[in-house]
Amino acid sequence: MKIATGNDHAALEVRSLVTRVIRDLGHEAVDFGTTDDRSVDYPDFALPVALAVRKGDADFGILVCGTGIGMSMAANKVGGIRAALCHSEMTARMARQHNDAQILCLGARVLDADTIETCIRTFLTTDFEGGRHARRVAKIMAMEGR
Numbered sequence: 001m002k003i004a005t006g007n008d009h010a011a012l013e014v015r016s017l018v019t020r021v022i023r024d025l026g027h028e029a030v031d032f033g034t035t036d037d038r039s040v041d042y043p044d045f046a047l048p049v050a051l052a053v054r055k056g057d058a059d060f061g062i063l064v065c066g067t068g069i070g071m072s073m074a075a076n077k078v079g080g081i082r083a084a085l086c087h088s089e090m091t092a093r094m095a096r097q098h099n100d101a102q103i104l105c106l107g108a109r110v111l112d113a114d115t116i117e118t119c120i121r122t123f124l125t126t127d128f129e130g131g132r133h134a135r136r137v138a139k140i141m142a143m144e145g146r
């Protein structure tokens, strides 16, 4: 699979970890930066990742900022996108099983490296359960633009 990745300056230190885990799983990382520690605005990186996922240029996305909050808020503004802010194996699993999230958002200033790796591995190896959850996800998507 192709996994679109993006981060801001607050998450610079976990860039290589994110890419390594994606490659360990046999996927290709498509990186949208940022690549150095100059202060940047996280929406500028959430947008291209979200658009890549929406267009089908990437299968999933991973966005990391200091808390993960700004990235998730920004990515969820892009039509068709479900970005989930996760902080554990359980939340990363549920984001896929129940919410069919396409983008995983993480906080580099909140989570340790092991937890970040666990979230990525879980997110990229868990399928959507469908059924009653598909009905609920459809209701979320029907709220767009209201």
Ligand code: RB5
Residues within 6 Å of the ligand: 008, 010, 011, 042, 065, 066, 067, 068, 069, 070, 071
């Ligand atoms: C940057 O200082 C910080 O605001 C950003 O990384 C993120 O935490 C925003 O939600």
